[in-house]
Amino acid sequence: MARTGRPVIHIVLSDSERDFLELLCRKRSAPITEVKRAKSILLMAEGLANKAIARRVGFCPATVGTLRSRFDQVRLEGISDLPRSGPPRKIGDDKVEALIAKTLHTKPKGATHWSTRKMAGKMGISHDSVSRIWRAFGLKPHRADSFQISTDPHYVDKVRDVVGLYMSPPENALVLCVDEKSQIQALERSQPVLPMRPGKPEGHTPEYYRHGTTSLFAALDVKSGKVIAKCYPRHRAKEFMAFLINIENHVAAEVCAGKEVHLILDNYATHKSASVMKWLIKRPHWHLHFTPTHASWLNQVERFFALITNEAIRRGNFLSVQKLVAAIQSYLDEHNAQPKPFVWTAGADRILENTANFCKSIV
Known part of the structure; x- marks a missing residue:
């Protein structure tokens, strides 16, 4: 049937x-x-x-x-969800349009941005209504993003050069991202740190004592994720030169096997000093690749600096610079015991297209 x-x-x-x-x-x-x-x-x-x-x-x-x-x-x-039934709207389209225009094109007297209550007082509606309208249109006047457009005349070439090393590195080559995290402060909290408890996070006093600073020089191996790093009291050309020699000692075996060494750096003056250039002339298998100005985010070691700051430095309590250096070294040892490389997914064309679109949007 x-x-x-x-x-x-x-x-x-x-x-x-x-x-x-x-x-x-x-x-x-x-x-x-x-x-x-x-x-x-x-x-x-x-x-x-x-x-x-x-x-x-x-x-x-x-x-x-x-x-x-x-x-x-x-x-x-x-x-998407269908519109739900409810009471008739009390705020018409004209008032919503006027509120959005005022939010986008004006500022309150004596202030840098609108708040829900200031806008509510100006428009004659409740601050909850202002908040709902702002959410519907994705407006957040209380927030501001920072940006910096690179003015490097060789921006396109440098982006393609650096991203090419990430996504299609040369054969038989060692690619290292090098930079320094300077002026890391050894801060001691003025009062004891309160431990975390159920329902209550760890407690820190905002007051602290300064016990000096150190500068962390680091070289991230793009392929393996391992980090060659060392702390120095200052971050001059002298210290950078010493760190290059330290890198050379670590990669001596790879160099002897015929590998080329590619260093990705930003445009800090010490990276281009006469002593560094003179040292590199004697080592033709070493190659420097500079990120565009105001584009240090292209350097993957910056991501490592963010990790070590969040996980080992920011919430630390250091009674001396030696304690700070020891904590950094301990983190490095743990990281290198099980290294994991960062995965770079943005191609050069995509980065350049996004940059061009952003520039058009602010003209």
Whole structure:
């Protein structure tokens, strides 16, 4: 006997729809409900039944059936939540438009940015309404991002040079990202650190005693993730020269095996001093690659400096510079015991395209 019942709507996706749904499934910042709907629609296109999709995604079969019908009618618009019912709006489009324009193009008298209460007083609405409108349009007047556009005339060539070393390094070569983290302070808290307890984080007093500074010179091996590092009292050309000799001692075996050494550096004056250039002339297998000015973020060792700052320095309590240096060395030992390289994914074309788009957006 033939089975009767509601006919199943077959879902056929276009290439653009499939690309959108697959991208949504991989997007970490997407709402979980939208991700589950995207996965359900992809499974519908594979021919799975509603019950099978419900088991794999975590919906009930009725929800999957509703989603199938909605997608057949409105396509990708059915991924997002439908407007919910509620009381009539009290704030019209004209007032919303005026509020957005005032937020974007004006500033309150005597202040640098609008607050919800100042804007509410100006517009004659509640500060909660201002907050909801700002959230809807992605406006955050209380926040400000910093930026620095490189003015290096050789910006394009340097980006391609450095990124090329990351994504397609030369054969039989050692690529090292070199820089120094200067003026690391040995700070002792003026009062004891309160330990973390359930429901309460670790407590630090904002007052401290200074016990001197040190400078950390580091060279990150792009391939292995290992770090050659040493602390020096200062960060002059003399110390940088000593650190280069230290690097040479560490990579002597690789150099003897015929490897070329490529150093990625920023444009700090000590990296281009006469003594350094004279030292490099005698070592033709060593090559320097400079990042563009105001683009030190291209140097991967900066990411390592962020890690060691967050995990070993910022919350430390150091009674002397020697204690600080010992803590840094301990972190380095642990890092090098199980090194993990950073994975560089942004190609030179993508970086240059993003830079060009940003420059157009601020003109």
